[in-house]
Amino acid sequence: MKKSNDFEFDDLQGLLRFGYGKLTDTCFMLLNIANVDAAKQWLNTAPISNAVTMDSPPDTALQIAFSVHGLRILGVSESIIGDFSDEFIHGMTRNENSSRRLGDIGRNAPERWEWGNDSVTMPHILLLLYAKKGDLEAWRKTVEDDRFSQAFQLLRQLPTSDIGRVEPFGFDDGISQPTIDWTYRQSTDPHERDRYSNLLAVGEMVLGYPNEYGQYTARPLINPKKDQLATGLPDAEDDPALKDFARNGTYLVLRELGQDVPGFWQFLDKASSSKSKKREHLAAAMVGRERNGTPLIAEHIPGISRKDHGNHFTYDLDAKGNHCPMSAHIRRANPRTGDLPGGVTGLGIVGFINRLIKILGFGQKPEEDLIASSRFHRLLRRGRSYGPFLAPEDAIKPDAPVAERGLQFICLVANISRQFEFVQNAWIVNGKFNGLQEEPDPLLGNREPLLSGGSTDHFNRPDPSGPMQKTCHLPQFVTVHGGGYFFMPGLRALKYISALPANGGNSSS
Numbered sequence: 411m412k413k414s415n416d417f418e419f420d421d422l423q424g425l426l427r428f429g430y431g432k433l434t435d436t437c438f439m440l441l442n443i444a445n446v447d448a449a450k451q452w453l454n455t456a457p458i459s460n461a462v463t464m465d466s467p468p469d470t471a472l473q474i475a476f477s478v479h480g481l482r483i484l485g486v487s488e489s490i491i492g493d494f495s496d497e498f499i500h501g502m503t504r505n506e507n508s509s510r511r512l513g514d515i516g517r518n519a520p521e522r523w524e525w526g527n528d529s530v531t532m533p534h535i536l537l538l539l540y541a542k543k544g545d546l547e548a549w550r551k552t553v554e555d556d557r558f559s560q561a562f563q564l565l566r567q568l569p570t571s572d573i574g575r576v577e578p579f580g581f582d583d584g585i586s587q588p589t590i591d592w593t594y595r596q597s598t599d600p601h602e603r604d605r606y607s608n609l610l611a612v613g614e615m616v617l618g619y620p621n622e623y624g625q626y627t628a629r630p631l632i633n634p635k636k637d638q639l640a641t642g643l644p645d646a647e648d649d650p651a652l653k654d655f656a657r658n659g660t661y662l663v664l665r666e667l668g669q670d671v672p673g674f675w676q677f678l679d680k681a682s683s684s685k686s687k688k689r690e691h692l693a694a695a696m697v698g699r700e701r702n703g704t705p706l707i708a709e710h711i712p713g714i715s716r717k718d719h720g721n722h723f724t725y726d727l728d729a730k731g732n733h734c735p736m737s738a739h740i741r742r743a744n745p746r747t748g749d750l751p752g753g754v755t756g757l758g759i760v761g762f763i764n765r766l767i768k769i770l771g772f773g774q775k776p777e778e779d780l781i782a783s784s785r786f787h788r789l790l791r792r793g794r795s796y797g798p799f800l801a802p803e804d805a806i807k808p809d810a811p812v813a814e815r816g817l818q819f820i821c822l823v824a825n826i827s828r829q830f831e832f833v834q835n836a837w838i839v840n841g842k843f844n845g846l847q848e849e850p851d852p853l854l855g856n857r858e859p860l861l862s863g864g865s866t867d868h869f870n871r872p873d874p875s876g877p878m879q880k881t882c883h884l885p886q887f888v889t890v891h892g893g894g895y896f897f898m899p900g901l902r903a904l905k906y907i908s909a910l911p912a913n914g915g916n917s918s919s
């Protein structure tokens with residue numbers, strides 16, 4: 411087992427380790443490079459925050475990530491770029507099929523986005539500034555020095571606001587996150603890992619380390635004999651003769667998601683005949699947690715603490731969704747499944763036979779739709795809200811103030827397709843999930859009819875004492891306004907980028 415201080419936290423951008431929750435003021439900038447030389451000079455000395463812990467946490471932080479266009483403009487060679495994942499290279503809006511799979515159709519269609527839908531509106535750089543309350547303007551002035559102004563053009567500043575621990579619909583947010591196994595405490599061997607665990611291999615979030623398959627995610631590696639500059643990069647653990655351009659880096663997924671807060675609460679109010687208790691129940695059922703963060707499963711799991719948001723639970727004891735509906739947002743986004751279905755972890759020969767029966771699919775009822783093991787599909791969420799806070803009690807009023815509100819959804823992953831795109835497509839947008847038919851995520855569904863013509867605008871909650879409770883004609887509550895895939899490099903890779911010659915890299919894999 412490693413010690414956590416053995417880890418190269420000084421080469422990692424801080425966001426991979428911290429949510430910067432105490433730095434409540436943020437400024438998210440989408441930048442284009444106006445002058446390549448000035449940009450490289452600025453990057454060379456930019457005060458990008460690393461992931462080393464300090465006795466007194468800093469009052470400010472700065473993080474940077476590049477789109478594929480940004481890397482190209484800065485001169486990163488095509489042989490390096492070609493070794494990034496296809497999703498990063500070709501982008502979030504790469505073709506109609508991928509947009510459909512991500513739910514980006516109808517009002518979410520990229521043609522309607524405000525940014526990110528083509529090479530003109532997709533920025534080169536995403537710059538994330540964080541500061542303690544009241545310190546943001548001063549921090550921004552420090553970051554935006556003379557060289558910065560020469561180097562970059564501000565394409566867009568994404569709105570963000572500090573509305574406390576909640577997201578705009580009013581639910582506590584940022585509760586459930588994977589814990590990264592920096593010290594390699596846990597084996598990734600499936601024989602030792604049949605149950606759900608929140609501890610996750612470093613390589614699921616950080617490139618250059620073993621992932622949950624015990625393997626290294628494909629990434630750009632450089633032969634230092636052909637590229638002198640690369641000698642400053644870390645060695646590739648899986649091929650020490652090569653240098654690892656992506657080690658300590660990650661992919662950053664950004665989606666600007668508008669939330670219709672009055673629309674959400676007014677719909678729920680109507681569907682609950684203006685009975686406040688019923689309204690709260692329905693809202694909590696859609697999320698899977700009460701507004702204060704208590705998981706709906708809480709009362710049914712012995713020992714789970716309601717106070718600390720109890721995050722140590724699975725849905726094994728709620729196989730039919732009687733407590734937390736199958737379709738609830740948090741159940742879809744992380745079904746907390748192990749490698750084997752719940753209830754087959756018995757010991758000895760009986761356990762072995764039970765597992766074999768399940769693995770081979772014998773005796774499986776149609777509603778027991780086995781969903782993929784959660785550990786291969788986790789996301790490290792780092793988003794921030796935007797817009798003024800509107801309490802649900804005010805949002806139900808017919809004259810509720812209309813304003814732009816939503817989430818700058820950010821997640822960090824080592825594999826865009828297996829993590830973000832899988833969760834978004836298979837678990838959130840897909841009508842077929844865990845035995846459900848034609849029923850996407852109640853918060854995020856785009857309500858567009860299926861290709862077969864079936865409707866997707868309903869939400870079902872089982873009632874153990876009666877028939878299924880159906881809520882029909884859900885309007886669209888969340889609309890995509892923009893998005894993109896970025897690469898957030900380690901700090902040595904950032905130095906490499908800033909030192910590239912003007913005529914482009916001379917590297918080859």
Ligand code: HEM
Nearest residue numbers: 577581582583584585586667740743744817819833834888
């Ligand atoms: C405006 C859009 C969204 C809203 C309002 C929203 C709201 C929430 C809330 C209230 C929670 C529970 C609190 C917590 O565990 O942190 C949650 C959890 C979560 N959400 Fe979202 N979310 C949104 C978009 C997304 C998207 C686009 C994804 C992924 C593609 C996602 C993935 C997750 C995950 C993985 C969890 C944790 C589930 C768990 O481990 O139990 N969310 N979200």
